Amino acid sequence: MGSRFHRRQWGCIFLLLFFAASCSSQGLKKADDEKEFFQETCRLERLAHSHPDVSVRARSHLKLAFLSINYRNPHLDYARALQEMEIYLTLAPAERPGEDFNNWLAVLREIGKLQKANKSLREEVGGLKETIDRLKSLDRQMEEKRRLTK
Numbered sequence: 001m002g003s004r005f006h007r008r009q010w011g012c013i014f015l016l017l018f019f020a021a022s023c024s025s026q027g028l029k030k031a032d033d034e035k036e037f038f039q040e041t042c043r044l045e046r047l048a049h050s051h052p053d054v055s056v057r058a059r060s061h062l063k064l065a066f067l068s069i070n071y072r073n074p075h076l077d078y079a080r081a082l083q084e085m086e087i088y089l090t091l092a093p094a095e096r097p098g099e100d101f102n103n104w105l106a107v108l109r110e111i112g113k114l115q116k117a118n119k120s121l122r123e124e125v126g127g128l129k130e131t132i133d134r135l136k137s138l139d140r141q142m143e144e145k146r147r148l149t150k
Contacts, residue, residue, distance in 0.1 A: 034075075037075070044063050044067065045060075048064060048087075057091055058087075058091035059088075059092075061087045061088040062085070062088040065082075065085045065088065069108075082111075
């Protein structure tokens, strides 16, 4: 009976160690992905700003755009992707972008509009919260005055 208990106990310990090791390796993988995205972003930025060939600069901006919205990117940046796509369009007006590019461009523009609307709504909510707080304070003051007059 005792040996069966010890086997189960050791089995549980090994399972815990296994799960702990797998969780820690996922954290390292995320850090590696982040490092790779940062390195690739830096490389593409250098190409986009300093390469003598305009077509290489244009493609670098396009790659930066798609890198900014890549699902594995830990720091998604839709505004930057839109900016990079628009720069690409100005640098490569002769190239006809495909349907996927135009779809992404339309979606990113819509996301930009929604982000601006969201920001203004948040500011409006902040103002309304301040108004509610002032009204609560005023209500408390009126209630105190009512108590004093009774």
